[in-house]
Amino acid sequence: MIIAVDGPAASGKGTLAAALARHYGLPHLDTGLLYRAVGRAIEAYSDAPDFEARAIAAAGAVDTGHLDPAILSAQPYGELASRVAVIGAVRQALFDFQRQFALQPGGAVLDGRDIGTKICPEADVKLFIDADSKARMERRARQYEARGLTVNRYELYHQIEARDARDRANPNGGFFPAPDAHLLDTTRLDIEAAFRAAVALVDGAMARKAGPSGAS
Ligand SMILES: Nc1ncnc2c1ncn2[C@@H]1O[C@H](COP(=O)(O)OP(=O)(O)O)[C@@H](O)[C@H]1O
Numbered sequence: 456m457i458i459a460v461d462g463p464a465a466s467g468k469g470t471l472a473a474a475l476a477r478h479y480g481l482p483h484l485d486t487g488l489l490y491r492a493v494g495r496a497i498e499a500y501s502d503a504p505d506f507e508a509r510a511i512a513a514a515g516a517v518d519t520g521h522l523d524p525a526i527l528s529a530q531p532y533g534e535l536a537s538r539v540a541v542i543g544a545v546r547q548a549l550f551d552f553q554r555q556f557a558l559q560p561g562g563a564v565l566d567g568r569d570i571g572t573k574i575c576p577e578a579d580v581k582l583f584i585d586a587d588s589k590a591r592m593e594r595r596a597r598q599y600e601a602r603g604l605t606v607n608r609y610e611l612y613h614q615i616e617a618r619d620a621r622d623r624a625n626p627n628g629g630f631f632p633a634p635d636a637h638l639l640d641t642t643r644l645d646i647e648a649a650f651r652a653a654v655a656l657v658d659g660a661m662a663r664k665a666g667p668s669g670a671s
């Protein structure tokens with residue numbers, strides 16, 4: 456079974472994808488880490504005239520075996536990730552690894568922005584996770600504060616809005632729900648309630664695929 460989980464920044468898609476992977480015994484790939492790793496690799500060149508060429512080279516050299524969320528989840532890498540993510544050749548360079556991960560025997564859970572639309576349009580179940588901007592800002596703020604960081608909520612809100620806007624305008628992206636995605640708004644759901652709702656959507660979709668006789 457392949458489960459595609461997409462959604463905007465801090466909607467909770469990574470938390471849900473990891474929990475679904477545990478629940479169904481599937482491997483999980485947080486595809487945002489790939490873009491963040493590219494961003495990190497070219498951090499020193501963020502204003503360089505050859506930023507794009509360097510980003511493309513870095514995307515071809517990402518060490519997919521060492522994607523450390525503890526390092527890559529830092530805020531500046533999210534910004535850089537969304538800048539490199541608009542470059543078509545960067546997305547192309549990261550495509551095969553994601554596609555192979557999705558197609559491994561037994562299936563997988565992937566979360567990102569374009570899993571249900573571009574990476575794995577044939578996924579068995581597609582979830583699009585959303586929450587209003589204020590709730591997402593508050594979640595990210597608490598995440599940073601839990602790491603001992605001081606957060607300016609006003610700035611963070613505008614950073615998230617700006618990144619969402621760049622992602623939505625990405626000409627090479629696919630930052631919209633796939634037509635067959637199940638929308639899950641978690642604004643008023645805690646993590647446990649969101650997980651239960653997601654499991655119900657996955658189980659329902661798989662039962663419908665199996666048909667009345669249970670045959671697939
Ligand atoms: N439904 C929820 N309610 C409250 N907090 C949540 C919920 N889902 C996730 N979180 C928290 O919000 C933060 C961002 O979640 P994360 O899964 O990393 O989002 P994303 O992968 O969409 O960026 C994390 O600290 C996570 O524990």
Ligand SMILES: Nc1ccn([C@@H]2O[C@H](COP(=O)(O)OP(=O)(O)O)[C@@H](O)[C@H]2O)c(=O)n1
Binds near residue numbers: 487491538566618622
């Ligand atoms: N499949 C993906 C995943 C991430 N991205 C880009 O990478 C950035 C960081 O993604 P992320 O999923 O780690 O960010 P959060 O949603 O966790 O804040 C996003 O803002 C997108 O610009 C993408 O373009 N396609």
